[in-house]
Amino acid sequence: MKPKTIVEKIWERHVVHEEQGKPNLLYIDLHLVHEVTSPQAFEGLRMNGRKVRRPDLTYATVDHNVPTKHRNVISDEVSKKQMTTLQQNCKEFGIPLADINHPDQGIVHVIGPQLGLTQPGKTIVCGDSHTSTHGAFGALAFGIGTSEVEHVLATQTIWQAKPKTMQVKVNGTLGLGVTAKDLILAIIAKFGVKVGTGYVMEYTGEAIRNLSMEERMTVCNMSIEAGARAGLISPDQTTYEFLKGKRYVPEGDAYLEAVEKWEEFATDEGAVYDRTIEIDAAEIEPQVTWGTNPSMGGPVSGQVPDPSHYEKQNDRAAIAQALDYMGLAPGTPIESITIDHVFIGSCTNARLSDLRAAAEVVKGRKVHSNVNAIVVPGSQSVKSAAEAEGLDKIFTEAGFEWRSAGCSMCLAMNDDVLMPGDRCASTSNRNFEGRQGNGARTHLVSPAMAAAAAIAGHFVDVRTFSNNPVFS
Amino acid sequence: MEAIRKHKGLVCPLNRVNVDTDQIIPKQFLKRIERQGFGQFLFYHWRFDNDGNKRADFILNEPVYEQASILIAGDNFGCGSSREHAPWALLDYGFKVIIAPSFADIFYNNSMKNGILLVKLAEDQVEELLERAKNGRYALTVDLEEQTVKDEDGFNAAFDIDPYQKKLLLNGWDEISLTLQLEDKINAFEEKVKN
Numbered sequence: 249m250k251p252k253t254i255v256e257k258i259w260e261r262h263v264v265h266e267e268q269g270k271p272n273l274l275y276i277d278l279h280l281v282h283e284v285t286s287p288q289a290f291e292g293l294r295m296n297g298r299k300v301r302r303p304d305l306t307y308a309t310v311d312h313n314v315p316t317k318h319r320n321v322i323s324d325e326v327s328k329k330q331m332t333t334l335q336q337n338c339k340e341f342g343i344p345l346a347d348i349n350h351p352d353q354g355i356v357h358v359i360g361p362q363l364g365l366t367q368p369g370k371t372i373v374c375g376d377s378h379t380s381t382h383g384a385f386g387a388l389a390f391g392i393g394t395s396e397v398e399h400v401l402a403t404q405t406i407w408q409a410k411p412k413t414m415q416v417k418v419n420g421t422l423g424l425g426v427t428a429k430d431l432i433l434a435i436i437a438k439f440g441v442k443v444g445t446g447y448v449m450e451y452t453g454e455a456i457r458n459l460s461m462e463e464r465m466t467v468c469n470m471s472i473e474a475g476a477r478a479g480l481i482s483p484d485q486t487t488y489e490f491l492k493g494k495r496y497v498p499e500g501d502a503y504l505e506a507v508e509k510w511e512e513f514a515t516d517e518g519a520v521y522d523r524t525i526e527i528d529a530a531e532i533e534p535q536v537t538w539g540t541n542p543s544m545g546g547p548v549s550g551q552v553p554d555p556s557h558y559e560k561q562n563d564r565a566a567i568a569q570a571l572d573y574m575g576l577a578p579g580t581p582i583e584s585i586t587i588d589h590v591f592i593g594s595c596t597n598a599r600l601s602d603l604r605a606a607a608e609v610v611k612g613r614k615v616h617s618n619v620n621a622i623v624v625p626g627s628q629s630v631k632s633a634a635e636a637e638g639l640d641k642i643f644t645e646a647g648f649e650w651r652s653a654g655c656s657m658c659l660a661m662n663d664d665v666l667m668p669g670d671r672c673a674s675t676s677n678r679n680f681e682g683r684q685g686n687g688a689r690t691h692l693v694s695p696a697m698a699a700a701a702a703i704a705g706h707f708v709d710v711r712t713f714s715n716n717p718v719f720s
Numbered sequence: 721m722e723a724i725r726k727h728k729g730l731v732c733p734l735n736r737v738n739v740d741t742d743q744i745i746p747k748q749f750l751k752r753i754e755r756q757g758f759g760q761f762l763f764y765h766w767r768f769d770n771d772g773n774k775r776a777d778f779i780l781n782e783p784v785y786e787q788a789s790i791l792i793a794g795d796n797f798g799c800g801s802s803r804e805h806a807p808w809a810l811l812d813y814g815f816k817v818i819i820a821p822s823f824a825d826i827f828y829n830n831s832m833k834n835g836i837l838l839v840k841l842a843e844d845q846v847e848e849l850l851e852r853a854k855n856g857r858y859a860l861t862v863d864l865e866e867q868t869v870k871d872e873d874g875f876n877a878a879f880d881i882d883p884y885q886k887k888l889l890l891n892g893w894d895e896i897s898l899t900l901q902l903e904d905k906i907n908a909f910e911e912k913v914k915n
């Protein structure tokens with residue numbers, strides 16, 4: 249039989265209807281829902297007298313708007329309305345909801361994997377572009393808009409043209425102190441924010457195989473920042489181990505059967521991709537972005553670029569505009585950039601291992617007096633697990649604020665908003681203009697790099713940060 | 721959604737690349753639970769300063785572009801967040817057609833589902849249009865049926881579009897009703913998976 253990629257295999261098993269001159273109608277195994285992109289979809293159902301076809305394959309939570317400080321004090325009436333609207337919609341249509349005070353509440357892309365809802369071979373959608381996160385498990389997971397949310401609610405299917413496949417091959421191994429976040433930032437810096445447009449990216453190679461599930465989620469999460477709606481990794485032993493014992497994963501013999509089924513999805517030896525790009529993991533340093541899209545970044549040892557060194561007029565204009573917004577002069581060494589804020593959180597980097605990595609750096613030290621630093625765990629269950637290990641103490645003793653779960657300062661839709669001109673080292677995924685607050689300046693980094701910047705007050709290479717217990 | 725066949729309108733050139741949906745509509749305006757009324761927030765931080773006054777240097781604020789219904793932009797338009805509020809805002813503001821060298825995938829789908837026609841032209845053609853539109857009062861006719869973009873001074877470019885997308889736009893069809901006609905197939909699929 250012809251060798252196939254994981255994307256082709258998942259695709260074939262989910263085609264409900266095929267017809268000349270049309271995209272395929274694909275079945276959706278899991279639909280995740282949150283408060284921001286769903287109200288108009290439910291409204292559409294009501295207006296047309298339609299039901300949710302499979303509430304049992306749908307799962308909702310509140311994350312984008314929720315307060316992370318005082319849990320039940322929602323000062324913004326409109327935010328509150330959006331949250332109560334989701335409650336009412338879930339009740340009316342019979343959809344399970346991890347509401348604000350529910351122990352399973354959290355960022356939608358953190359709780360899917362944590363509950364074991366995310367599994368290899370599944371098709372997963374959510375009205376959120378970072379749905380690509382779930383691809384870490386070998387699922388075909390992609391973000392959709394509100395019209396598509398309504399379509400999936402009503403039909404449990406979606407019309408999709410078959411995507412092209414791109415192999416992102418990461419050779420060699422990552423150096424000590426270089427994380428999955430640095431890897432994906434380096435990939436985007438090298439290949440740009442639209443390399444993946446029209447493709448599903450499959451990450452392969454030695455460095456990828458060596459990543460833990462949480463690290464794989466960080467990589468797949470940012471596929472959309474490279475333009476790909478979905479990014480995935482063929483499942484392996486690491487995947488099956490992670491899923492074992494999770495709430496929605498079968499147990500005992502049924503688990504073993506599930507693993508056998510999952511194994512079939514992995515890309516076959518010799519399968520052909522429409523395109524392959526490669527990068528050498530060993531060359532990658534800890535990364536810091538300096539601009540206003542995720543490709544505008546580079547190694548911490550580097551400098552802010554000079555637009556006049558670029559050939560194309562478009563590039564010069566884009567970089568000059570970014571530097572103007574970011575308040576940075578060409579040639580500034582990255583390590584000399586001082587910061588006002590540190591945000592450790594988001595669906596990219598707020599799982600337990602991320603918090604552990606940051607705590608390792610912070611332990612026994614103090615946040616710089618010019619810096620406000622917060623930690624926002626990705627879910628309430630990450631929060632309690634971290635507290636059980638005493639990570640909260642490490643952070644608070646150092647001067648970090650320890651919050652409850654939500655998207656928080658990743659997009660600043662709740663009260664966690666920066667002021668114009670504020671400069672933030674952030675573990676999130678987007679450094680767009682105004683993302684963390686109107687006029688606010690975002691630098692994307694890994695949790696360990698964010699922690700080190702919080703202590704130093706400026707960017708530093710975490711690998712040489714003095715007396716670092718992790719890397720010494 | 722409203723059907724679209726042929727549209728003639730004034731053009732606004734937005735000469736920027738990688739315009740993301742956070743720019744098209746900032747997050748503080750995503751809290752409404754309706755589909756309407758987002759046009760007032762379109763490109764909010766580019767259009768208004770911190771006191772809510774119009775910025776004179778932003779192209780959409782120039783009086784000659786006030787009536788524009790066709791937007792021309794740089795590469796990778798609509799990247800970032802999946803928010804459908806972005807096409808809602810563009811449509812509500814009055815844009816019916818957007819022309820760029822490329823669009824981000826999710827934004828492309830979202831726009832088409834709301835009856836905005838997205839036209840991909842080659843980079844040099846887009847540059848030509850940006851140039852022609854830069855003094856304002858420049859009109860284009862976009863014909864979906866024959867897949868062309870023309871002006872009155874000889875500009876004439878053909879564009880590609882997926883035939884199915886084209887059909888949906890031309891007819892203004894509601895996709896959910898179409899899919900529900902295939903309910904038997906969905907039932908059969910679910911049966912098969914169960915066993």
Ligand code: SF4
Binds near residue numbers: 594596677
């Ligand atoms: S954490 Fe940020 S990127 Fe992730 S779902 Fe929330 S807002 Fe989106």
